[in-house]
Amino acid sequence: MRGTTSLALAATLLLTATATARAGDILQLRDGRFVEGVPLEIDGDHIVLKYESVPVRIPLDRVEDYSIEGAEPPEAKTDEEREKRASGLVRFNRRWVTAKQRLALIKKKRDAHRAEMEDLRAHQEWRNRYRFSTKHFEFESTLPPSLNEKYSKLLEAYFAKFKKVWKTKVPKEWGKLKVCFYHDRDTFERTAGVSGGVQAYYRFVEPRELNFFYDVLAPDDTIGAMLHEANHYLTDLLSDDFQYPHWINEAMAEYWASARWDPDTKKWQIGGVQEGRLVELKSDLDKQEWYGLRYLLSNESNNYKHYYWGWSFVHFMLETKKYEKRFRDFFTALSRAKGVERKRGSNNFKRVSGEESLRLFLQRMKLKESDLPALEDEWRAYIDGQKSTGPRGLGKAGISAFRSNRRLRAKRLLGEAIAAGSDDVVVHLRYAQLLRADPGGLAESEKLLRRASELAPLTARVWAELGYTIYLQKRVEEGKKYVALAREMDPDDPYLLIEIHDALVEHAEERAKKKAGGE
Numbered sequence: 001m002r003g004t005t006s007l008a009l010a011a012t013l014l015l016t017a018t019a020t021a022r023a024g025d026i027l028q029l030r031d032g033r034f035v036e037g038v039p040l041e042i043d044g045d046h047i048v049l050k051y052e053s054v055p056v057r058i059p060l061d062r063v064e065d066y067s068i069e070g071a072e073p074p075e076a077k078t079d080e081e082r083e084k085r086a087s088g089l090v091r092f093n094r095r096w097v098t099a100k101q102r103l104a105l106i107k108k109k110r111d112a113h114r115a116e117m118e119d120l121r122a123h124q125e126w127r128n129r130y131r132f133s134t135k136h137f138e139f140e141s142t143l144p145p146s147l148n149e150k151y152s153k154l155l156e157a158y159f160a161k162f163k164k165v166w167k168t169k170v171p172k173e174w175g176k177l178k179v180c181f182y183h184d185r186d187t188f189e190r191t192a193g194v195s196g197g198v199q200a201y202y203r204f205v206e207p208r209e210l211n212f213f214y215d216v217l218a219p220d221d222t223i224g225a226m227l228h229e230a231n232h233y234l235t236d237l238l239s240d241d242f243q244y245p246h247w248i249n250e251a252m253a254e255y256w257a258s259a260r261w262d263p264d265t266k267k268w269q270i271g272g273v274q275e276g277r278l279v280e281l282k283s284d285l286d287k288q289e290w291y292g293l294r295y296l297l298s299n300e301s302n303n304y305k306h307y308y309w310g311w312s313f314v315h316f317m318l319e320t321k322k323y324e325k326r327f328r329d330f331f332t333a334l335s336r337a338k339g340v341e342r343k344r345g346s347n348n349f350k351r352v353s354g355e356e357s358l359r360l361f362l363q364r365m366k367l368k369e370s371d372l373p374a375l376e377d378e379w380r381a382y383i384d385g386q387k388s389t390g391p392r393g394l395g396k397a398g399i400s401a402f403r404s405n406r407r408l409r410a411k412r413l414l415g416e417a418i419a420a421g422s423d424d425v426v427v428h429l430r431y432a433q434l435l436r437a438d439p440g441g442l443a444e445s446e447k448l449l450r451r452a453s454e455l456a457p458l459t460a461r462v463w464a465e466l467g468y469t470i471y472l473q474k475r476v477e478e479g480k481k482y483v484a485l486a487r488e489m490d491p492d493d494p495y496l497l498i499e500i501h502d503a504l505v506e507h508a509e510e511r512a513k514k515k516a517g518g519e
């Protein structure tokens with residue numbers, strides 16, 4: 001599933017390398033991506049992509065197939081292959097064909113892929129975006145059709161599930177919700193006018209809109225962000241002019257963001273543990289910080305801690321049989337029940353005060369305020385019973401801290417994720433970026449980026465970051481080579497063009513020239 005989703009987008013990056021086709025060599029990776037126009041060479045159990053700046057090595061077990069112009073087909077490895085080879089046949093997928101047929105088949109596959117890519121690329125211009133609608137949504141998208149279909153079906157299924165659980169319907173005058181999909185962060189930021197680490201957003205005032213981008217390095221996060229934001233919209237359907245308190249609004253969105261849909265069985269799995277959130281919580285607990293229950297339930301602030309303390313409490317409530325129904329009742333009562341005091345606030349939304357919210361919680365849960373300490377103890381035991389989640393959770397928590405610019409925490413968590421054996425590219429990338437700012441951190445940063453380049457050898461930005469880190473260590477020529485490699489891989493990436501190359505390398509040259517001129 002992951003492979004096919006990353007295929008179309010990532011391939012667009014790689015195909016740009018064909019602008020200066022230097023060879024008829026073709027490489028197809030197991031994840032579906034093609035590279036062409038880069039001379040290939042076999043070296044033991046690796047294939048070497050001979051980019052002009054720096055050669056890139058990829059283990060053959062990540063390669064689906066390849067063709068090197070003028071060279072023999074891949075060496076026969078099994079007895080069966082050797083036998084067939086003797087009678088002039090080679091393997092292509094599961095068939096046996098002649099070497100000439102094999103080449104023709106690879107080229108045919110490549111041509112079909114190329115045509116598809118050209119079409120995708122044309123639609124990546126916002127003005128040429130795909131537009132289509134489903135039962136509840138109007139989509140505008142620069143994603144490829146396969147992802148449009150996948151995500152639109154996911155959102156419809158999510159809508160149906162939510163409707164069933166909470167008995168919601170769309171107010172007539174709202175119409176269908178507009179959803180914008182962007183194929184990368186740059187297009188998202190440019191078109192939606194957002195910046196600074198935002199993953200997705202829901203515009204909660206008219207005209208309502210859902211916006212998110214596809215993160216090629218972390219497609220699962222794309223889905224998480226989409227379900228979180230979509231949940232805010234669905235929650236708004238409970239009442240068209242009520243705004244939920246921040247703590248429970250974000251907590252519920254995080255609870256639902258972990259939902260996963262199986263398109264084959266058409267079944268949802270709800271209530272999964274948000275590993276990153278759990279790590280963030282345990283990290284507070286390690287520092288003896290506790291977010292008291294009374295404080296949480298009556299909170300009126302927009303504290304970031306609500307994303308994980310709130311998530312944990314909602315998870316505790318909804319995943320504990322004896323509380324689930326009453327807590328759900330409390331949630332709907334906040335916006336719908338009679339006899340609840342709601343006051344108009346900003347954007348003319350109705351809100352409840354912290355104390356009113358607490359009162360309603362106690363009423364619907366059939367508890368007294370004096371019961372709260374016992375409930376709090378039970379919650380604490382529930383948290384203690386949730387196991388630490390290893391490198392994945394640490395990595396997610398670290399990336400989340402990085403996004404919200406809590407650098408110390410990010411550094412600690414990402415370091416722990418790496419020490420626990422994380423093989424996540426983004427974890428390596430972010431940790432390397434943080435270490436770069438440390439005195440003496442550059443060598444470690446370089447090590448991490450070299451590892452990241454093994455994990456994602458065809459991701460231009462990883463090479464650009466490596467080049468920059470090398471460059472900062474005063475190995476200017478070597479650093480420039482890696483930046484040049486990144487540009488060979490992805491000549492259209494504005495980040496590489498502007499931030500890394502022009503701003504750093506070329507300006508440094510200018511500075512050096514000025515300095516030389518002054519001396």
Ligand SMILES: [Zn+2]
Nearest residue numbers: 228232250253
């Ligand atoms: Zn949110």
